[in-house]
Amino acid sequence: KLGMAYKKDGNFGEWYSEVVVNSEMIEYYDISGCYILRPWAMEIWELLKEFFDAEIKKLKLKPYYFPLFVTENVLQKEKDHIEGFAPEVAWVTKSGKSELEAPIAIRPTSETVMYPYFSKWIRSHRDLPLRCNQWCNVVRWEFSNPTPFIRSREFLWQEGHTAFATKEEADEEVLQILELYRRIYEEFLAVPVSKGRKSEMEKFAGGLYTTSVEAFIPNTGRGIQGATSHCLGQNFAKMFDITFENEKGVREMVWQNSWAYTTRSIGVMVMTHGDDKGLVLPPKVAPIQVIVIAVPYKDADTTAIKGACESTVYTLNQSGIRADQDTRENYSPGWKYSHWEMKGVPLRIEIGPKDLANKQVRIVCRDNGAKVDIPVTNLVEEVKVLLDEIQKNLFKTAQEKRDACVQVIKTWDEFTTALNNKRLILAPWCDEEEVEKDVKARTKGELGAAKTLCTPFEQPELPEGTLCFASGKPAKKWSFWGRSY
Ligand SMILES: O=C1CCCN[C@@H]1CCCn1cnc2cc(F)c(F)cc2c1=O
């Protein structure tokens, strides 16, 4: 089947589901909330992993792999850490026909799996910093509407877990990792994000503070957490007795961080750039950046055209560009154009008899449909320029769209109006948790309540006497508010 049944500005949920399936990223699975990730998705995941792994290696992270399973008593080590999450934990209760003595949980995150061993491995300040990263899957049996990449019961992520002798070192690393997450979104996925700090209510309860990169989906008017980097303080050190003997021989608790990004990042990219012809891939993460398609003519020299396609692909691949060709005889050029547009390939190169005669190729850009004829002699240079332009244009367009959704408000009425207009709200807030809870209560409803998304590090001027939009008390900061995923 060719073409899309749904429009992005129509039924967004149906449009999104159609895009991820028709672009061959996702296959639906017969367990709700679980999805098959096909090569078109996994190759993007692997390109992001390649960048992130290289960067954290520079920060001296070491690769680990911890078990998928965690015992009940270890998982429940600290009540307040996971009590709120208990309904999401998946348990193994039997093997074959026999019941297990005690149920075993499937990891929803790995703090409780790892930290008993951090306690064993860390004795002296010489054992610090400990820097552990693992790439794995986690399971959280969520019940709210499952969405491929965005909210699934199993997802892939990397989770970093580090331990330092001082708070200063931990604080510094939290922000170094957050910057890598910003780069993943802005430089690779071409998705604009805001760096900020979560409120006390929204932060990771087990930690000291949480920072995040927040994205926004204009079509639904919802914010979405892109990635998160927590400073855990010494809370887990206390829980798991992770201490070290410092230079003076005094025993101290370590300072820890934990941070993650997940396959959700792919879904955010799809939602941001996709259009009514399907997926639109930023070149930096496109598994195929250029697809070459022969345009044979009835009496034309098809052998020469095929040869030209071969050499075009070869030349591009030799210069580090991910190029391929669609040589399937049983499909027309027109069918192939639609197919590779659906898959979001940034550039299409058409080669027909005329192009051959003129020693040129016809290049079509996926993002804006522009067509250019390029002499074969400077093909590589032109393709590189076009790919770079597409990457920049996708980010610029997404940033302008996101910025157009931001609404600065000062009163409750303005807040509710902006919320109903699917805006990303920037509001002066007294920073009181009671008020945050009150806003949630007052905005409860079909579409979900409004919440704080983050307090952006970049704070606009807060004039003396500015009042909180919800409580009327003196405002202390500007925060992003909105409905979210
Ligand atoms: O967000 C991160 C970064 C990577 C390591 N973990 C932290 C905090 C995860 C917070 N969280 C999030 N979700 C959870 C779901 C559960 F079922 C559960 F038992 C525990 C949790 C849970 O601790």
Ligand SMILES: [Mg+2]
């Ligand atoms: Mg959750």
